[in-house]
Amino acid sequence: xxxxxxxxxxxxxxxxxxxxxxxxxxxxxxxxxxxxxxxxxxxxxxxxxxxxxxxxxxxxxxxxxxxxxxxxxxxxxxxxxxxxxxxxxxxxxxxxxxxxxxxxxxxxxxxxxxxxxxxxxxxxxxxxxxxxxxxxxxxxxxxxxxxxxxxxxxxxxxxxxxxxxxxxxxxxxxxxxxxxxxxxxxxxxxxxxxxxxxxxxxxxxxxxxxxxxxxxxxxxxxxxxxxxxxxxxxxxxxxxxxxxxxxxxxxxx
Numbered sequence: 001x002x003x004x005x006x007x008x009x010x011x012x013x014x015x016x017x018x019x020x021x022x023x024x025x026x027x028x029x030x031x032x033x034x035x036x037x038x039x040x041x042x043x044x045x046x047x048x049x050x051x052x053x054x055x056x057x058x059x060x061x062x063x064x065x066x067x068x069x070x071x072x073x074x075x076x077x078x079x080x081x082x083x084x085x086x087x088x089x090x091x092x093x094x095x096x097x098x099x100x101x102x103x104x105x106x107x108x109x110x111x112x113x114x115x116x117x118x119x120x121x122x123x124x125x126x127x128x129x130x131x132x133x134x135x136x137x138x139x140x141x142x143x144x145x146x147x148x149x150x151x152x153x154x155x156x157x158x159x160x161x162x163x164x165x166x167x168x169x170x171x172x173x174x175x176x177x178x179x180x181x182x183x184x185x186x187x188x189x190x191x192x193x194x195x196x197x198x199x200x201x202x203x204x205x206x207x208x209x210x211x212x213x214x215x216x217x218x219x220x221x222x223x224x225x226x227x228x229x230x231x232x233x234x235x236x237x238x239x240x241x242x243x244x245x246x247x248x249x250x251x252x253x
Contacts (some may be wrong), residue, residue, distance in 0.1 A: 001025055002053040003077060003088045025053045026087050028080035034093040035069050043068055047090055053077065058090065059123065059134060065092055066129040072099040074133035097132040103164035107142070110170040112151050112203065121145050122168070130166060135159045139168055146172075150206040154238035173204040176232035176239040183247040188221045193246065204240070222246040 003025030010021035029049050037043065043064060046057040058075050066073040072095045081087035105126060107118045121141040124134055139158045146153050152173040160167045177200045180190045196215045198208055213224055226245040231237040 002055055002058075003086050004052070005086075023084075023086040027051050027053050027090055028087045029089045030092075031089065032065065032092045034091070035065060035071065035073065036094075037065075037069050041068060053088055053090065059137060061092070062131055062134055063123070063128060066099075066131040066134070069094075070099070070129055072097040072129070072131050072133075074131065095132045097130075098161060099130045099132075100164060102126055102128050102130050102161075102166045104166070106165060106167045108167055108169050109172070112172055113146055113149055118142050118145055118168070118170075124166060130161045132159070132161075135161065135166060135168075142168055142170065146170075147206075150208075152204055152206070152238075154236075156237055171236070171238040173238045173240060175200050175202055175204050176241050179241055179243045181243060181245045183225055183245060185248055187248055192219070192221065193244070197242075209242075220249060223249055 001024070005023055007021040007023045012019045012021075027047060027049050030045060030047055032043070032045075045061045045064070047053070047061050051057075062073050062075055065071075073092055074095045076091045076093065077088040078091055079085060079087075080089040102124060103126060105119065105122060105124065107115050110118060121144070122138045123141070124131070124138055136159055139155070143153055154171045154173060156171050157169045160169065175198055178194055178197060180193055193216055196219075197212045198205070213227070216222065217224060224244060224246055228243045228245075229240045230243065232239045232241045
């Protein structure tokens, strides 16, 4: 659900017990006036005033309105009550994007996850009118499929729609290399650290990488303070350099 969260002002800590108050979002109005709908049409939307703003229902409405209007429809939430940020107004509008019926859906570049598994996560169907917002949401779902398998993908050229073909481009994250940064004195040779890590050029896998870090910790030679990443080539952000900040563990010599 959207526009919902913790109400910090109403949450309390009494006698060691933390009581968390929750603000539940509420739709105060729905506006479709920016759309060019067929004359006489009266679409029945799943999102209604008084209801909770649900991403699944909003995307269902975006799909229905795109198909009805022939436009690339999207939604936005605007404050509906200055005194209560959880009360929102839903605006459906048109994105400046090339659109038309989706005749074919393709997934390109995947080598680690089966195409069928990725296509099963896509909500857009052939015959739908292309909505850029829905397609971008579909790509997020593909990324979640990869993450569940322990992999990552970049968002470079993620979604392309042309001549009725909707293509999701998958660029699987690779380890371009490592940079070992030391805090304090250095005694351990870097190769003692890097030999435990996956080879540069290999596909990044979260389980494998975390296992390698645990192996380094198990040597009791260095402490891993932090791990950050940077793109080795801005034009290919899926190729990442992993920057590992370490410091010597005192008394291990």
